[in-house]
Amino acid sequence: DGGITQSPKYLFRKEGQNVTLSCEQNLNHDAMYWYRQDPGQGLRLIYYSQIVNDFQKGDIAEGYSVSREKKESFPLTVTSAQKNPTAFYLCASAYTLAGGPDTQYFGPGTRLTVL
Amino acid sequence: AQKVTQAQTEISVVEKEDVTLDCVYETRDTTYYLFWYKQPPSGELVFLIRRNSFDEQNEISGRYSWNFQKSTSSFNFTITASQVVDSAVYFCALSGENSGGSNYKLTFGKGTLLTVNP
Numbered sequence: 001d002g003g004i005t006q007s008p009k010y011l012f013r014k015e016g017q018n019v020t021l022s023c024e025q026n027l028n029h030d031a032m033y034w035y036r037q038d039p040g041q042g043l044r045l046i047y048y049s050q051i052v053n054d055f056q057k058g059d060i061a062e063g064y065s066v067s068r069e070k071k072e073s074f075p076l077t078v079t080s081a082q083k084n085p086t087a088f089y090l091c092a093s094a095y096t097l098a099g100g101p102d103t104q105y106f107g108p109g110t111r112l113t114v115l
Numbered sequence: 116a117q118k119v120t121q122a123q124t125e126i127s128v129v130e131k132e133d134v135t136l137d138c139v140y141e142t143r144d145t146t147y148y149l150f151w152y153k154q155p156p157s158g159e160l161v162f163l164i165r166r167n168s169f170d171e172q173n174e175i176s177g178r179y180s181w182n183f184q185k186s187t188s189s190f191n192f193t194i195t196a197s198q199v200v201d202s203a204v205y206f207c208a209l210s211g212e213n214s215g216g217s218n219y220k221l222t223f224g225k226g227t228l229l230t231v232n233p
Contacts, residue, residue, distance in 0.1 A: 042223035
């Protein structure tokens with residue numbers, strides 16, 4: 001099946017720990033994105049990558065890091081520098097078109113809770 | 116800067132009622148794209164529609180319809196004869212030609228929680 005997978009579905013972290021959220025897609029999409037969702041809020045962009053080995057900060061990148069070594073994979077690390085990491089994290093991917101943005105398709109999300 | 120406003124935080128209707136979700140946007144781009152996504156309780160965002168700024172035709176897909184009015188910067192979403200399975204959070208989103216330095220950033224509204232009661 002083609003799609004976007006995120007793991008784990010639920011993640012618990014102790015304060016001071018780094019954790020890595022996985023995002024994999026087999027849609028052959030060029031671009032990948034990480035969003036954070038807080039209760040009652042819209043999605044806010046953390047990082048995005050339009051090609052392999054390149055990524056850009058979004059609106060709330062502080063305390064997060066990413067890598068894009070393969071087209072299919074875009075892992076997100078939540079570092080201990082992120083002051084309030086408890087949230088729902090969504091990964092998305094899309095084709096990149098010359099004429100404008102293609103539709104972003106989303107994975108099922110990872111719910112991170114800091115204990 | 117881009118902005119999407121979904122003024123309705125929560126809406127509750129009874130099954131079979133029609134319901135309209137409002138979306139008002141702000142952008143300085145002449146070319147831009149508008150989206151609607153559905154987020155059921157499972158959490159995954161499901162794509163519903165994409166519309167570019169040059170296409171003001173309204174669209175209907177089954178019980179769903181969208182009304183794009185450039186003059187009022189609105190892109191409203193109507194569900195006809197609502198069903199319990201329509202209960203979800205619905206997000207409106209905007210991507211402009213030059214969205215904050217990237218051509219592909221999505222700006223989301225805060226969402227509208229729709230509850231359809233049997």
